Amino acid sequence: MSDLNKLTIAEARDQLRAKEITSQELTQSCLSAIDGADALGAFVHKTHDLAMSQAQAADARLAAGDAPDMCGIPLGIKDLFCTKGVDSQAASRILQGFKPEYESTVSQNLLDAGTVMLGKLNMDEFAMGSSNETSVYGNAINPWKVDDRALTPGGSSGGSAAAVAADLCLAATGTDTGGSIRQPAAFTGIVGIKPTYGRCSRWGVVAFASSLDQAGPMTKTVRDSAIMLEAMCGHDPKDSTSADLPVPNFEAMLTGDIRGKKIGIPKEYRMEGMPAEIEALWSQGADMLRDAGAEIVDISLPHTKYALPAYYVIAPAEASSNLARYDGVRFGHRATLAAGDGITEMYEKTRAEGFGPEVQRRIMIGTYVLSAGFYDAYYNRARRVRTLIKKDFEDVFATGVDAILTPATPSAAFGLGEMTDADPVQMYLNDVFTVTVNLAGLPGISVPTGLDSTGLPLGLQLIGRPWEEGDLLNTAHVLEQAAGFVAKPQKWW
Amino acid sequence: MEPYMSITTETAAKVAKLARIRVEEDALPALAQEFNNILGFIEQLNEVDVAGVEPMTSVTPQRLKRRVDDVTDGNQQGKVLKNAPDAREGFFAVPKVVE
Numbered sequence: 315m316s317d318l319n320k321l322t323i324a325e326a327r328d329q330l331r332a333k334e335i336t337s338q339e340l341t342q343s344c345l346s347a348i349d350g351a352d353a354l355g356a357f358v359h360k361t362h363d364l365a366m367s368q369a370q371a372a373d374a375r376l377a378a379g380d381a382p383d384m385c386g387i388p389l390g391i392k393d394l395f396c397t398k399g400v401d402s403q404a405a406s407r408i409l410q411g412f413k414p415e416y417e418s419t420v421s422q423n424l425l426d427a428g429t430v431m432l433g434k435l436n437m438d439e440f441a442m443g444s445s446n447e448t449s450v451y452g453n454a455i456n457p458w459k460v461d462d463r464a465l466t467p468g469g470s471s472g473g474s475a476a477a478v479a480a481d482l483c484l485a486a487t488g489t490d491t492g493g494s495i496r497q498p499a500a501f502t503g504i505v506g507i508k509p510t511y512g513r514c515s516r517w518g519v520v521a522f523a524s525s526l527d528q529a530g531p532m533t534k535t536v537r538d539s540a541i542m543l544e545a546m547c548g549h550d551p552k553d554s555t556s557a558d559l560p561v562p563n564f565e566a567m568l569t570g571d572i573r574g575k576k577i578g579i580p581k582e583y584r585m586e587g588m589p590a591e592i593e594a595l596w597s598q599g600a601d602m603l604r605d606a607g608a609e610i611v612d613i614s615l616p617h618t619k620y621a622l623p624a625y626y627v628i629a630p631a632e633a634s635s636n637l638a639r640y641d642g643v644r645f646g647h648r649a650t651l652a653a654g655d656g657i658t659e660m661y662e663k664t665r666a667e668g669f670g671p672e673v674q675r676r677i678m679i680g681t682y683v684l685s686a687g688f689y690d691a692y693y694n695r696a697r698r699v700r701t702l703i704k705k706d707f708e709d710v711f712a713t714g715v716d717a718i719l720t721p722a723t724p725s726a727a728f729g730l731g732e733m734t735d736a737d738p739v740q741m742y743l744n745d746v747f748t749v750t751v752n753l754a755g756l757p758g759i760s761v762p763t764g765l766d767s768t769g770l771p772l773g774l775q776l777i778g779r780p781w782e783e784g785d786l787l788n789t790a791h792v793l794e795q796a797a798g799f800v801a802k803p804q805k806w807w
Numbered sequence: 808m809e810p811y812m813s814i815t816t817e818t819a820a821k822v823a824k825l826a827r828i829r830v831e832e833d834a835l836p837a838l839a840q841e842f843n844n845i846l847g848f849i850e851q852l853n854e855v856d857v858a859g860v861e862p863m864t865s866v867t868p869q870r871l872k873r874r875v876d877d878v879t880d881g882n883q884q885g886k887v888l889k890n891a892p893d894a895r896e897g898f899f900a901v902p903k904v905v906e
Contacts, residue, residue, distance in 0.1 A: 415886040511866050525866060554871050623849045634826065641827075643899050648892035657904050662829035674828055678838070679845055681826040682814075692849065697862030699855050704863065738841065739848045755866030780867065 318343035320481045323387050323538040330376055330386045337376065337386030340484075341369035341430050344388045347482045348432060353807040356467075356477040358393060358451045359401045359434040368430040375428055383565075384545045385428030390477045390486040393434045394441055395421045395529075396518040400431075404520040405449040406439045408668025409646040418518025419550045420487065420529045427545040432483050436473025439670045440637065441494055441522045444744035446472025447730060448672045456502055456727050457803040460768045463729040468498030468744075474532045475502040479803060485533040485542050489519060491526045492625055493748030496760035499532055500722035500773030503762040503801060505794070506532040507539045507787070510780045511755035512557035515550030523632035524555075526625075526752040536761065536791040540564035543783065559781060567784035568791045573607030575789060578715040582618035583747060585724060591766050592721045599719055599763055599774045602796035603789070613715060615706040620699050621750040622742060627683050627696035628753075633673075634680025640668060675738065704754040711779050717789050720747050722760040722773035747775060757783045759790045763797040771801065814842040 318340045321329070329335045345365060348357050365388065372386035396402045396414035403409035417425070425431070436454040438446050445466040446454040454472040456465040457480040467476040471488035475498035478486050488495035490508035499506030507530045514529040521527065531542035544564050550556040579600055584593070604610050642648035642664030649663035669677065683692035710718070724746055733741050751758035757780070760773040774793065778786030819839040823830040830838060888894040893901075 412890050415883075415889055512869070551872070551874070555865075555867070555869075557867065557869065558872070617855065620852060620855055623851045626845060627849055627852070638827075642892060643901055644887075645890035646892070651902060655902060657902050658827070659829075660902050661827040665827055666829040669828065674826075675838075675841060675845075677828065678819075678822045678826045679842065682818075682822045682842065682846075683849075685822070685825060692852075694862045695852050695855075695857060696849075697864075698857035698860040699852055700863040701860050702855065702857070704866065737844050739844060742848075753866075 319347045319483070321484060322534045323384070323484050323541050324535070326387055326484055327383050327541070337369040337372040337430060338366065340386065341365050341388045341432070344432055344483050351480055351482050351807050353455065354457060354476050354480055355436055355452055355454045356473040356480065356482060357390065357433045358405070358436045358473065361400055361431055361433045364400070365430050365432050372428045372430060382427045382545065383541050384424065386430065387484050388430040388432050389424065390432050390435045390474060390483040391421055392471055392474050392487050392489060393437050394489050394520045395487060396520065397421055397431065397434065401434060402520070403450070403646070404440050405437045405451055406668065406670070406673065407450045407647055408640045408665070412646050414518070416518060419515035419552060420519065420546050423546055423548060424487070429545070435477055435486055438470035438472065439673050440520065440633070441470040441489055441491055442633070442672050442676055443469040444493070444497060444741050445469045445730065445733060448670050450670065453730050455730065457807065458502060458727060458770055459803065459806055460770060465727040466501065466730050468501035468727065470494040471498045471532060475499055475504060478502070478504045478532050478534060480807070485531055485538055487529060487546070488532045489527060489529045490752065491522050491629060492752050493745040495530050495532060496748045496758055496775055497723050497744055499760040500762070500771065501727040503771030503799065504532060504534055505536050505539050505759065505761055505790070506530065507543060507759040507783065508751065508757065509543060509547060509783050510557070510757045512555050513547045513783065515553040515556045517550055517552040521636040523629040524636060525632060526629060536787055536794045537565060537568060539759070540568055540787045557781070562784050564784050564787055567788050569788060570792060570795065572603065572789050572792050575608045575716045576714050577603050577608045577610050577789070578613035578710055578718040579610060580613050580615045580618065580718060580720060582615050583720045585746065588721070588724060592724070592772060595764050595772050596719070596721050596774065599793060599797070602793055603719065606792045606796060611715065613710045613718065615710065615750070617699065617702045617706050618750060621703055621753055622746055624696040624699040624703065625745070625749045625753060626679070626742060627692050628700060630676040630680030631684050631693050632680070634677045634684060637673070637677055640665065672738070700753050703750055707754045707756060716779065717786055718777040720775045720777065722747060722775040726766045726768070726770035726772055751777055756780055757786050759786055761790050761793050761797070762799040763793065764799065765801055814839045814846065
C-alpha cells in the first residue's frame with residue numbers, strides 16, 4: 315500500500331471504514347513523506363511517536379464502529395495552535411522551548427474526533443507576513459516550481475499550504491487574520507476556508523489581532539474542507555466571542571445545485587495593474603457559476619480601497635496589546651542580563667532579541683496608533699471605516715446576493731527573497747482581496763481554479779453571508795467541479 | 808483628524824520605549840522612515856467621511872454571554888510555573904524591581 319498520503323480526507327474516511335486501510339498505514343505513509351521533505355521546511359516539530367499512538371487509538375475506535383468522519387485522519391497543525399506537551403512557538407524566538415500545559419480548543423476538537431497529529435507547521439512569526447519569510451525556523455518553500463527559483467508558499471499559513479500541496483498530510487489547520495489561509499491556499503493550488511468570525515474558538519490559539527483572527531481548514535478539496543470544518547468548530551465557553559450556534563453537517567450541504575443563487579462581482583476588486591491572467595480567470599469563474607444556473611450581478615463595495623489601511627491600524631493595535639504578554643517572565647525566552655540590569659532592561663532586551671523585525675515593526679506601529687493624542691486620529695478612525703466596510707457587505711447581501719466572487723490574490727506565488735528590499739507596504743498588498751472579509755467577519759474560501767502561463771496555480775475567492783458556510787462551500791464545490799483543477803506540483807524535494 | 812506629521816527619530820525612540828523594545832541609537836532613523844512609509848499608507852483613511860459613524864466594537868452583533876461568578880479553575884501552580892525562564896520557590900523570579 316503506497317502513496318496513501320495522497321488521499322483526500324473523504325477517500326481515506328471511506329477506505330478506513332471499509333477496512334481497506336488502517337490509520338497506522340495512512341499515518342506511516344505521511345510520516346515517510348514528511349521525513350523525505352525537509353527541503354520544503356513545512357514541518358518544524360515532528361511528533362512521530364505521538365502520531366503513531368494516536369493512529370493506533372483511531373484504529374481501535376474504527377474497529378469498534380461508529381467512528382466520526384475524521385477518525386484516523388493524519389493532520390498537520392499550524393505552530394500557532396497550543397498543543398499540550400508539544401512545542402508551540404508561533405514561529406517566534408520569544409516562545410522558544412514553550413510547551414503548553416493545555417490544548418487549544420480547535421486542536422482538542424480535532425483530537426476528540428479521532429484525528430492524528432503529525433507535527434507542527436511552519437508559518438510567519440506570530441502570523442505576521444504573507445510569504446512565510448518572517449519565521450524563526452527559516453522559510454517554508456512552495457512545492458510548486460517552474461524554474462530554478464524557490465517560491466513562497468504564501469503566508470502566514472505557509473507551512474500548512476506547502477504540506478498539504480506536497481501530500482505530506484491529508485489536511486492542515488490554518489489561521490487567517492487578513493488572508494493567511496486563503497492567500498497561501500491560492501499560491502499552492504489547495505482549498506482554504508476562513509469561517510465566520512466566532513465559528514471556531516480562538517482559545518489556545520496564540521493571539522495576533524483578536525477581533526480578526528479565525529482558524530480554518532486547509533485541504534485538497536472543498537469536500538474535505540466541509541468535513542474538517544465541522545470537526546473544528548462549535549461553541550466554546552472559554553472564548554467569549556465563540557458563537558453559540560448549531561454546527562450543520564456541511565458536507566451534506568454540498569448538493570452541487572446553485573440554480574437561482576445570486577453571485578456578486580464587485581467592481582472595486584478590478585485593481586489597476588492586475589495581471590490579465592487573473593482578470594481572465596475571474597471572468598471564467600463567473601461564467602462557470604452562470605453555466606451552473608447562478609445569476610451573476612455587478613455589485614459595488616465602495617469602501618474596499620480603505621480596507622488595507624484600516625487593517626494596518628487595527629491589526630497592529632491589537633497585536634501591540636496581545637504581544638505585551640511576552641515579557642520574559644512567564645514563558646519562553648529571557649535575555650541574558652548585564653550586572654545591574656533591572657526589570658525594564660529585562661523587558662526591552664528580551665523583546666528586542668525575541669521578536670523579529672516585522673513583529674517589532676507592527677508592535678511599534680500599534681503602540682503609536684494607540685498612544686495618547688493619536689488614538690482618535692488613527693485607531694478610532696480605522697474602527698469607523700471598519701463599520702463602513704462591513705456595511706458595504708450588508709447592503710449587498712440585503713439586495714439578495716448569496717455570495718461574492720473575487721480573485722484570491724493579486725498575483726501567483728513570487729520568489730522567496732524577491733520582496734526583501736521592498737517597502738513593507740508592498741508585501742501588505744498581497745492581502746488586498748482577502749482583508750475586507752476579516753474586517754467584516756465574513757466567511758471566505760479560496761478555490762484553485764487555474765494555472766498561469768508559467769504553470770503556477772491561481773485561485774478565486776468566494777465570500778459568503780455570515781454563518782452560511784454550508785451554502786458558501788456548496789458554491790465553492792460547484793466552482794471546483796467546473797474548473798476541474800487537478801494539477802499537482804512535480805516532486806523535486 | 809490633525810494633519811499628517813512626520814515621525815522623527817525622537818518619536819521613534821519614544822515609541823520603542825513605550826513598546827518595551829530596545830532599539831539601538833543608530834537604528835532609529837531607519838525605523839522612523841519605516842513608520843513614515845506605513846503611516847503614509849494609512850493616511851488614506853482621511854479621505855473617508857466618517858461623520859456620525861460609530862467605531863466598530865464587535866463584528867458580530869451577539870451579546871456576550873454571562874456566567875455565574877464562581878471560581879471554576881485554579882490550584883495549578885506547578886503547571887503555571889512550568890514554562891517560566893526562572894521560577895523559584897513557587898514564584899516567578901525577576902530582577903530587582905525596587906531599590
